[in-house]
Amino acid sequence: MSFVIPDYSSIYCVSKYCVKYSYVLIAIVPVLLLLFWLSMKTFVKFGNRFELEAFLKAKKTERKIILALRSFAVIFLMFAIASPFILESKTVQGDPRLTILVDNSSSMALYGTEIAYDLYDELEGTISVHIRTIANGQHSTIGNGILNSIEGNDNVMVITDGVNNEGKLLGDIMLFASGINSSVSTLKMEAKNNDVGVVIEGPPDLIKDTSGDFVVKVSVVGDRMPYTLQVTYDDTNLVFEESASTSKEFQFSRKFPDGEYHKLKAELIKVPKNDHFENNNVFLKSVKIVPRPKVLYVSQKSSPLAKELDKIYKLDVRSTVPSDISEYMAVIFNDIRASKINSHVDRLSDYVSDGSGLIFIGGENSFERGGYKGTLLETLLPIKIGAGEEQNKSDINVVIVIDISSGTADHISVEKALALSVVDSLSEKNNVGAVAFSSQAFQIAEIQPLAQNKKELKEKISRLKFDGQSFFNLGIEGGFRILSEVGGSKNIIFISDGKTTYGKLREDTLETVRSVNAKGVKVFVVGVGTESDSLATENNLFLGNMAALGEGIYYKADASNKLKVEFGDQDETKGEEFYNTLVPIDTTHFITLGLDDIHATVSGYNYAVPKPAARTLVTTHKNIPILVVWRFGLGRVVSITTDDGLKWAGDLLNKKNSKLLTRGINWAIGDLGRQKSYDVTIRDTVLGKSTNVNVISREMPQSEGLSFAKIDTNLYSSVYTPTDTGYKEILGATFAVNNNDEYEKLGINPEFTNLVEKTGGQIFDPNDIEKIIEFIRAKSKRIKIDSTDYRWPFAIIAMLLFLTEIAIRRYRENLIK
Numbered sequence: 030m031s032f033v034i035p036d037y038s039s040i041y042c043v044s045k046y047c048v049k050y051s052y053v054l055i056a057i058v059p060v061l062l063l064l065f066w067l068s069m070k071t072f073v074k075f076g077n078r079f080e081l082e083a084f085l086k087a088k089k090t091e092r093k094i095i096l097a098l099r100s101f102a103v104i105f106l107m108f109a110i111a112s113p114f115i116l117e118s119k120t121v122q123g124d125p126r127l128t129i130l131v132d133n134s135s136s137m138a139l140y141g142t143e144i145a146y147d148l149y150d151e152l153e154g155t156i157s158v159h160i161r162t163i164a165n166g167q168h169s170t171i172g173n174g175i176l177n178s179i180e181g182n183d184n185v186m187v188i189t190d191g192v193n194n195e196g197k198l199l200g201d202i203m204l205f206a207s208g209i210n211s212s213v214s215t216l217k218m219e220a221k222n223n224d225v226g227v228v229i230e231g232p233p234d235l236i237k238d239t240s241g242d243f244v245v246k247v248s249v250v251g252d253r254m255p256y257t258l259q260v261t262y263d264d265t266n267l268v269f270e271e272s273a274s275t276s277k278e279f280q281f282s283r284k285f286p287d288g289e290y291h292k293l294k295a296e297l298i299k300v301p302k303n304d305h306f307e308n309n310n311v312f313l314k315s316v317k318i319v320p321r322p323k324v325l326y327v328s329q330k331s332s333p334l335a336k337e338l339d340k341i342y343k344l345d346v347r348s349t350v351p352s353d354i355s356e357y358m359a360v361i362f363n364d365i366r367a368s369k370i371n372s373h374v375d376r377l378s379d380y381v382s383d384g385s386g387l388i389f390i391g392g393e394n395s396f397e398r399g400g401y402k403g404t405l406l407e408t409l410l411p412i413k414i415g416a417g418e419e420q421n422k423s424d425i426n427v428v429i430v431i432d433i434s435s436g437t438a439d440h441i442s443v444e445k446a447l448a449l450s451v452v453d454s455l456s457e458k459n460n461v462g463a464v465a466f467s468s469q470a471f472q473i474a475e476i477q478p479l480a481q482n483k484k485e486l487k488e489k490i491s492r493l494k495f496d497g498q499s500f501f502n503l504g505i506e507g508g509f510r511i512l513s514e515v516g517g518s519k520n521i522i523f524i525s526d527g528k529t530t531y532g533k534l535r536e537d538t539l540e541t542v543r544s545v546n547a548k549g550v551k552v553f554v555v556g557v558g559t560e561s562d563s564l565a566t567e568n569n570l571f572l573g574n575m576a577a578l579g580e581g582i583y584y585k586a587d588a589s590n591k592l593k594v595e596f597g598d599q600d601e602t603k604g605e606e607f608y609n610t611l612v613p614i615d616t617t618h619f620i621t622l623g624l625d626d627i628h629a630t631v632s633g634y635n636y637a638v639p640k641p642a643a644r645t646l647v648t649t650h651k652n653i654p655i656l657v658v659w660r661f662g663l664g665r666v667v668s669i670t671t672d673d674g675l676k677w678a679g680d681l682l683n684k685k686n687s688k689l690l691t692r693g694i695n696w697a698i699g700d701l702g703r704q705k706s707y708d709v710t711i712r713d714t715v716l717g718k719s720t721n722v723n724v725i726s727r728e729m730p731q732s733e734g735l736s737f738a739k740i741d742t743n744l745y746s747s748v749y750t751p752t753d754t755g756y757k758e759i760l761g762a763t764f765a766v767n768n769n770d771e772y773e774k775l776g777i778n779p780e781f782t783n784l785v786e787k788t789g790g791q792i793f794d795p796n797d798i799e800k801i802i803e804f805i806r807a808k809s810k811r812i813k814i815d816s817t818d819y820r821w822p823f824a825i826i827a828m829l830l831f832l833t834e835i836a837i838r839r840y841r842e843n844l845i846k
């Protein structure tokens with residue numbers, strides 16, 4: 030039986046100086062105190078007090094010397110026991126080798142793979158080089174291919190267009206590669222063949238008699254390709270026909286005639302013969318028309334809003350709440366006093382908790398004017414009733430956190446200008462500091478009244494240099510460190526493009542935001558470059574989640590005016606009309622998405638304060654919340670603190686601004702098929718990928734070739750895998766099957782090239798062989814960490830001190846004799 034000695038090490042380092050057993054150093058102080066106490070004790074018995082005093086007086090100097098020597102000896106001995114060592118890093122030459130990974134998927138036919146084999150021939154004999162294929166046909170599993178090929182401390186060159194339609198996410202794989210010191214590079218490629226393709230983006234469902242907004246995207250790879258785009262619906266109805274020769278987006282709105290399903294088709298005609306892929310010249314999209322949802326509108330007066338809503342919804346207008354509201358998908362209360370609703374609060378709470386929607390509209394009899402404050406009804410609302418306290422601007426602390434990673438370098442001038450405009454938008458009474466971050470965070474300016482450091486702060490921001498990777502969590506932590514030293518209101522204004530596909534980094538960042546918010550810090554987020562980036566939707570979602578968890582707001586566009594609403598001083602030169610104009614504060618929500626340019630002025634409003642878990646979407650320029658939403662159980666609640674357009678908010682009823690109200694109601698309604706006894710939902714798909722067939726039914730549905738499973742009450746699901754393209758029908762539901770998505774997003778994927786640069790790789794010119802070899806050799810150099818043990822010097826010094834003490838004592842004893 031072997032005896033295993035347990036490892037009790039606890040390493041602690043200051044710079045390169047470390048100890049293995051750090052807790053031994055902590056014990057030095059109590060050991061020295063014990064030694065001092067023992068030195069003060071006298072263990073010799075004396076006949077009287079005078080003999081004791083004489084002895085202590087004679088030994089006083091000797092005791093001090095002995096105590097000092099023993100103390101230093103103990104300190105050095107304990108340092109030796111703690112096992113000190115020094116870490117030293119050395120650069121050593123590794124084995125310069127390269128693995129070339131070739132993407133042989135269908136989309137690479139536009140570029141060809143010969144470039145990979147030419148590179149192999151050029152490098153062979155100069156460095157160790159291997160070549161292998163990582164993707165074939167319509168399966169672009171680029172992420173999986175890289176993962177299966179990297180070993181750590183190696184170099185790979187991926188010859189690909191970056192189209193990754195299956196397997197692991199590229200971002201996660203590239204993060205892993207960076208973590209194990211594997212460099213991933215690629216080559217610049219020019220298209221050898223030309224191609225033009227088309228896709229349609231838009232809503233899969235529309236309410237009957239309403240218009241839907243659609244975008245047709247045409248992508249051209251290679252040379253200019255003259256084409257004519259023809260968009261039709263239901264086979265024969267022409268929407269529009271336009272000609273062009275470059276990549277372009279075409280937008281249109283369409284209200285469809287009667288019928289549950291409609292078929293959109295975008296087709297490229299009159300395309301040149303050198304179009305490489307013909308199977309991406311047609312794109313199909315199905316649109317499901319759902320019946321007008323039934324909505325209860327409770328109002329005790331004639332309402333102009335009700336007349337407009339009746340054109341969209343199946344509106345039931347009543348003056349009181351009926352005994353049964355289960356048939357309605359949402360209930361709207363228009364300027365109703367709390368006394369008229371209080372007796373129904375329990376039913377309304379159950380109603381919204383089960384997934385339905387509630388909308389409360391203000392007025393002269395609503396909210397603080399209608400006795401809502403302090404009632405159970407107020408608990409359903411996303412707002413607290415009454416005006417918020419005016420906060421002293423000098424009690425507001427703001428730290429501006431700026432992303433200066435190389436990923437934001439494309440937007441240097443924009444980001445600096447945005448940061449400077451943020452500074453200008455803040456009140457000079459605010460206490461303001463700043464932090465910049467990339468792979469680490471550092472303080473630009475300590476927190477102090479903006480009036481004292483505004484000029485210096487703006488100069489420092491203007492001189493910022495951009496480099497490194499984006500570690501968003503470190504930026505938030507850096508801002509929090511500054512705020513933790515002050516009292517009052519604490520706010521972070523975070524400026525970044527949000528670019529990363531590293532799932533773990535995003536999770537860590539959101540957890541950090543959640544943590545600092547729990548400690549009283551609000552996080553406001555300003556996005557830069559998020560509209561032009563290819564991952565705009567994903568980046569915006571991430572930044573929006575940061576703001577939501579931080580109980581702040583996410584500003585996608587120029588944030589200066591919107592931040593001024595939150596933190597700025599009121600300009601006395603601007604009139605009442607300006608401060609009563611509505612401002613979409615949060616334009617990342619479904620309700621306000623794309624509504625930055627609404628222009629509406631209200632002449633009156635109710636006073637309320639958003640609850641912490643709510644989202645404020647629209648305010649006035651005086652920061653009066655107008656549209657606030659939140660989720661309650663499975664349902665949703667919307668509060669609108671102005672009226673129905675009868676007296677205060679007539680501007681909200683015009684065609685452009687009314688989208689704010691209808692979207693608010695649609696959001697509250699949620700799932701349009703929720704109350705159906707029978708409904709079939711099948712989303713469009715592509716060849717090679719399956720789609721779910723979801724059926725709401727009281728009985729198990731039956732369809733040839735499908736096997737259904739019950740996944741919820743009256744909800745059944747099955748999987749359908751198409752074998753050919755075109756419109757298909759299952760159980761009466763129509764859906765589209767397009768060609769494999771390998772052909773949809775052709776061209777070099779900017780996500781891949783961004784990831785290469787962010788993780789230490791490079792994009793090489795295929796003719797620059799010397800630079801490639803130089804890079805591989807430089808990357809093959811490894812940092813070797815050596816540790817040098819320094820226990821024996823400390824132990825020897827401790828022993829010498831003990832021997833010195835013994836020698837002194839012997840010498841003194843000999844003198845006495």
